[in-house]
Amino acid sequence: MHDVTGPSDRLLDCVLDLLVAEGYEGISIRRVAAAAGVSIGAVQHHFATKDALLAAAMDRISQQFQERLDRRIAPGAGPPEVLRAVADELVSTGAERRPASVIWLVRMARAAVHEPTAEVHRREWQQVEDLLALLIATARPDLAEQAVRDEATVLLALLDGLAGAVAVEPARVPADRAEALVARHLDALLDPVRPSA
Amino acid sequence: MHDVTGPSDRLLDCVLDLLVAEGYEGISIRRVAAAAGVSIGAVQHHFATKDALLAAAMDRISQQFQERLDRRIAPGAGPPEVLRAVADELVSTGAERRPASVIWLVRMARAAVHEPTAEVHRREWQQVEDLLALLIATARPDLAEQAVRDEATVLLALLDGLAGAVAVEPARVPADRAEALVARHLDALLDPVRPSA
DNA sequence: AGCGTAGCCATACGATCGTATGGTCGTCCA
DNA sequence: TGGACGACCATACGATCGTATGGCTACGCT
Missing domain, CATH: 1.10.357.10 (Tetracycline Repressor, domain 2)
Incomplete structure (x- = not known):
């Protein structure tokens, strides 16, 4: 049985958490990266732009x-x-x-x-x-x-x-x-x- | 008969216009100032902080x-x-x-x-x-x-x-x-x- | 006449933003 | 074995942000 959630899903969950906590203006690449415990580059690797994220x-x-x-x-x-x-x-x-x-x-x-x-x-x-x-x-x-x-x-x-x-x-x-x-x-x-x- | 709307009301109307056009994240002191045709300082003069605005x-x-x-x-x-x-x-x-x-x-x-x-x-x-x-x-x-x-x-x-x-x-x-x-x-x-x- | 103050502007500072760049691992395949 | 590649990181760049500062003009009051 393989995982249904990859690392990019983890990032998306962090995005949703931030959305609930602070709304749309509380979202930035850096904050998402920090919440997920990864680097800025990792977020960029999975999602090319903020809009894509x-x-x-x-x-x-x-x-x-x-x-x-x-x-x-x-x-x-x-x-x-x-x-x-x-x-x-x-x-x-x-x-x-x-x-x-x-x-x-x-x-x-x-x-x-x-x-x-x-x-x-x-x-x-x-x-x-x-x-x-x-x-x-x-x-x-x-x-x-x-x-x-x-x-x-x-x-x-x-x-x-x-x-x-x-x-x-x-x-x-x-x-x-x-x-x-x-x-x-x-x-x-x-x-x-x-x-x- | 005096005006019921002062210069600060003009600024507030610009804020509301920006809100309708681009939502909350579209609002900044600079944009409000530009929309109202005044300087950054003018906005600051009428409203001390962005939160107050x-x-x-x-x-x-x-x-x-x-x-x-x-x-x-x-x-x-x-x-x-x-x-x-x-x-x-x-x-x-x-x-x-x-x-x-x-x-x-x-x-x-x-x-x-x-x-x-x-x-x-x-x-x-x-x-x-x-x-x-x-x-x-x-x-x-x-x-x-x-x-x-x-x-x-x-x-x-x-x-x-x-x-x-x-x-x-x-x-x-x-x-x-x-x-x-x-x-x-x-x-x-x-x-x-x-x-x- | 002199001074305070309201109204407004130009500019600067530090922080944060989205994004670009280049490097470092590991894994897998030829 | 070696090289291509995916995953990830560190850092840098230019832009924009909120805010602070200081100066300038015009008016009102004494």
């Missing part, structure tokens, strides 16, 4: 995100359960998930002013919305196509907003409350009329 | 935001109309409002890694949620206190998420669609049962 770091979080998402979808449960699992993954509650939320915030802000980052972000978020729409359409076959699209967009925006709030304003929006609000929203979405038992 | 810029957008919000509340319309107006202000659609959304994204990302920024952001967003809760409670006197709080938190998260999406992903979430989705959400919130006419 950052692009690789963005790819890495995308890949980790996709893996987590796939793991949540895999078990073959019913669409409602999968939808709840995916939503739970996206709100990203829990102290150990905060780094992921912070990185998403930093990346989104960068996407707003840096076109290459924006392209990656757009492609990825479109895929997430498509996934949500697919799950909603399966769980609610009574909904028209446009209504499904609307529900997916609203759900994704809600999850984004809550994830950011949990990461930055834990007093106003504690993690468990965000989870409860998502559950409430999904209850209404998946079981709209609630006639009786 | 950025803090003042954050205060300025907070103040502009509050002013816009107050203007939307002023007319003395009914709570439902005010709620729709405030929500419209927060989603920040329209091409001319994109700079405001970008600044919010940059500021939020900074709040995630910079405690002083986080404190300002938390205080402000708590006030916004309080305002939304007050409007919702007035428009829906049948709701319990906790339900009002939940609706306010969900609404604010939804508006945040949609504003970011409109600013970064105009293809997936065009401005008019975001407005329509907000309107749909508020329709359901303000007129929950829709029994008949």
Whole structure:
């Protein structure tokens, strides 16, 4: 069994750690090298420029995100359960998930002013919305196509907003409350009329 | 009638322009000075340090935001109309409002890694949620206190998420669609049962 | 008239940045 | 055995950064 993580992945993990700790402006070749315990030249050897390093770091979080998402979808449960699992993954509650939320915030802000980052972000978020729409359409076959699209967009925006709030304003929006609000929203979405038992 | 904007406000506007154009890492004393057409010393004269300059810029957008919000509340319309107006202000659609959304994204990302920024952001967003809760409670006197709080938190998260999406992903979430989705959400919130006419 | 001060500028200092260059190991293959 | 090559390091270069310093002008007050 060979290692799945090479030395360059170690560097990328250090980049992500620095991103979480100090944001985008806290990243420099020297700091990444120091955090990884290697020389400046080592970083340059694996990544020709700073832009390449950052692009690789963005790819890495995308890949980790996709893996987590796939793991949540895999078990073959019913669409409602999968939808709840995916939503739970996206709100990203829990102290150990905060780094992921912070990185998403930093990346989104960068996407707003840096076109290459924006392209990656757009492609990825479109895929997430498509996934949500697919799950909603399966769980609610009574909904028209446009209504499904609307529900997916609203759900994704809600999850984004809550994830950011949990990461930055834990007093106003504690993690468990965000989870409860998502559950409430999904209850209404998946079981709209609630006639009786 | 004296001017309400002094020379330091001109500098702050340049800071905000740079923030929108290149994000937080695009800001330096020299660039702000160049954008304003003054010397480095002039910037230093009005703001002792870079941190003070950025803090003042954050205060300025907070103040502009509050002013816009107050203007939307002023007319003395009914709570439902005010709620729709405030929500419209927060989603920040329209091409001319994109700079405001970008600044919010940059500021939020900074709040995630910079405690002083986080404190300002938390205080402000708590006030916004309080305002939304007050409007919702007035428009829906049948709701319990906790339900009002939940609706306010969900609404604010939804508006945040949609504003970011409109600013970064105009293809997936065009401005008019975001407005329509907000309107749909508020329709359901303000007129929950829709029994008949 | 004289002086303080606000407003602004030119310049300099030290630090840090991204990147380029050249060297030193080890390993592997011909 | 020897040379090509990948991995890594030490160092240097030019640019840009935040900040400090000192000087110059114009105005207000006494």
